[in-house]
Amino acid sequence: MKKFETKLITSGRDIKYTYGAINPIIQRTSSVVFNSITQQQQAIKNHNITDKLFYGRYGTITHFSLRQSMIELENGVGCVLYPCGTAAITHTILSFIRPGDHILMTGSAYEPTQKFCRYFLKKMNIDTTWFDPLIIGHDLSNLIQHNTRLVILESPGSITMEVQNIPDIVKTIRKKKSDIIVLLDNTWSAGIFFKALDMGVDISLQSGTKYIIGHSDGMIGTAVSNARCWDQLQEQSFLMGQMVDSDTAYMASRGLRTLYIRLKQHEENGLHVAHWLAQHPAVERVNHPALASCKGHEYFIRDFSGSSGLFSFILKQRLNNWQLSNFVDHFRYFKIAYSWGGFESLILVNQVEELHPIRPAGTLDFKGTLVRVHIGLEHPNDLINDLSDGLNRINIQQSI
Incomplete structure (x- = not known):
């Protein structure tokens, strides 16, 4: 069996996608021309087959190539492409949910995902219950209701980086109510370091904007499904008009080759910086899944084959507005920006009170300022010097 390093290079490069070139062709079209009524009727019959031309919204050769790559990489049977990661999450949810249903969601999920459930789905009479990301099986079982339709996971969790016990959670769900659909936001591992479908998850979701594109110059979302969910996911997503343009699909395919x-x-640089931060006197805790200080570290060791460049750390004190500005505004290499996964290093800060509204009560055990960093491809010593200067600026202000 091919290793995934080889799959990244070879997947989606069948001659029917490349026409004899190295890379898949970029096919831009809205209309697909049929030579006869018989051919048109056959195309209508086969319109849900993922590598048959029918209409531009259903995909071109460029899309078929990328879908095939994602299926191979995440061990699925089908893949839908979306214009961004949030679209992948929300439209996958909409593909399976009905008015009156109930959702269980980890309290560490991506904030837009939580807001979508809290505000948008609430209007459709769909209730959501949030749970502690480190919940154990028995406690989760008690939260499953007769109308629970979806369980939404994210591991590591957004911002606070808890690693969930996915096999135990899935086992508990299947034992209590086997028809529940389990979704997992798998962006942090890029579908490489954590094989969600192999762990019993039904659909692995990614913001391919991050590591798949990899250069902060395009947006795409992916949903890779197992067999039992594929037909419904594909049909419902097509009905909602979800698609991505051919050029972005090509950029995603190209990004896979160096992923x-x-x-x-990213892993090497991230660990280098994380270990340095763990020894810094101003730092209370480093939330990097590969470090023992991170909650759920034991599950990371068991279930993941590597780590990426995104993690957070908690300062021992809560910074005031002056200190925040003095700390963040003057970095040389760390830029203030949303998203992550590109070649560049990024930084964002959160006060604990900003996290409380989107987290289950009692799951935040810190009072200091939380700093989320994405460690890019710069030399890690330059990044450490940048962070060191920033932490020194805080100390200077404290001593005045």
Whole structure:
């Protein structure tokens, strides 16, 4: 069986996608021309087959190639492409949910996902219950209701980086109510370091904007499904008009070719910086899944084959507005920006009171300022010097 390093290079490069070139062709079209009524009727009959031309919204050769790559990489049977990661999450949810249903969601999920459930789905008479990301099976079982339709997971969790016990959670769900659909936001591992479908998850979701595109110059979302969910996911997503343009699909395919080597460098740089931060006197805790200080670290060791460049750390004190500005505004290499996964290093800060509204009560055990960083491909010593200067600026202000 091919290793995934090899799959990243070879997947989606069948001659029917490349026409004899190295890369898949970029096919831009809205209309697909049929030579006869018989051919048109056959196309209508086969319109849900993922590598048959029918209409531009259903995909072109460029899309078929990327879908095939994602299916191979995440061990699925089908893949839907979306214009961004949030669209992948929300439209996958909409593909399976009905008015009157109930959703269980980890309290560490991506904030837009939580807001979508809290505000948008609430208007459709769909209730959501949030749970502690480190919940154990028995406690989760008690939260499953007769109308629970979806369980939404994210591991590691957004911002606070808890690693969930996915096999135990899935086992508990299947034992209590086997028809529940389990979704997992798998963006942090890029579908490489954590094989969600192999762990019993039904659909692995990614913001391919992050590591798959890899250069902060395009947006795409992916949903890779197992067999039992594929037909419904595909049909419902097509009905909702979800698609991505051919050029972005091509950029995502190109990004896959260097994904592994980029991820390994992000991992190396990230660990280098994380270990340095763990020894810094101003830092209370480093939330990096590969460090023992991170909640759920034991599950990371068991279930993941590597780590990426995104993690957070908690300062021992809560910074005031002056300190925040003095800390964040003057970095040389860390830029203030949303998203992550590109070649550049990024930084964002959160006060604990900003996290409380989107987290289950009692799951935040810190009072200091939380700093989320994405460690890019710069030399890690330059990044450490940048962070060191920033922490020194805080200390200077404290001593005045």
